[in-house]
Amino acid sequence: MIVPEEQALIKNFVIKGKQDRYLTFLANDKTRKKFTHELDHFNDFNWKLFREIPGSEIGRETIIRDIKSRKHISTCHVISANSEYDGKVMAVGEAIENAIGIEGTILIFGDAEVVYYEGEAPNRRYISV
Numbered sequence: 001m002i003v004p005e006e007q008a009l010i011k012n013f014v015i016k017g018k019q020d021r022y023l024t025f026l027a028n029d030k031t032r033k034k035f036t037h038e039l040d041h042f043n044d045f046n047w048k049l050f051r052e053i054p055g056s057e058i059g060r061e062t063i064i065r066d067i068k069s070r071k072h073i074s075t076c077h078v079i080s081a082n083s084e085y086d087g088k089v090m091a092v093g094e095a096i097e098n099a100i101g102i103e104g105t106i107l108i109f110g111d112a113e114v115v116y117y118e119g120e121a122p123n124r125r126y127i128s129v
Contacts, residue, residue, distance in 0.1 A: 002027040005077040008112035013128065018044045026079075032086075039081045039104035040120040050117070053125040060100050062127055063107070066114050067092055073110035080105040 002023060010022050022044070025035040053062050067073055076095035080086040081104030090098070095107055100118065107116040115128040 001029075003077065005108045005112055006079060009079070009106065009108050009115060012112055013045055013049055013115055015044050015046055036079065036081045036086055036104070039079070039106065042104075042117065042119060045117065045126075047126075049128055050115075050126040051129050053127060055122060060096050063096055063100065063109075063114070063116055066127060067096075067109060070110065070113055073113060075110065077108040078105065079108070 006026050007023065010019050010026070014022055022035055025031045074092060076090050076092050076099075078085045078088045078090065078095060078099050080099065080102060082102050085099050085102060085105065092109065095109075099105055099107055100116070103118055103120050103124075105118045109115070117126045118124065119126075
């Protein structure tokens with residue numbers, strides 16, 4: 001079943017032509033992997049809504065800085081190609097410590113107020129603007 005944070009991610013950050021497809025995938029446990037398997041090389045974000053985190057900049061520091069500017073965010077929902085993390089809800093600090101650096105991972109902070117994407121290395125880190 002798709003949770004509101006995942007639905008907000010798709011509706012707000014994914015290109016229109018792929019939204020229905022991805023919402024359908026995420027709504028069913030049997031088809032969820034069709035979405036998560038694409039995450040290493042995901043190209044269907046509206047990239048105008050993201051900025052790349054340069055290779056010399058550590059993702060944790062960037063996210064912490066963005067989250068601190070929005071103090072009311074306390075949770076993070078994880079979508080990941082790594083089944084250990086996929087579908088988990090974590091406290092912000094826990095998500096930053098444990099899930100950043102895992103390729104094929106999207107971190108949805110709050111109600112999709114801040115989104116972090118980590119694709120396949122090297123230098124495939126993005127954060128919403």
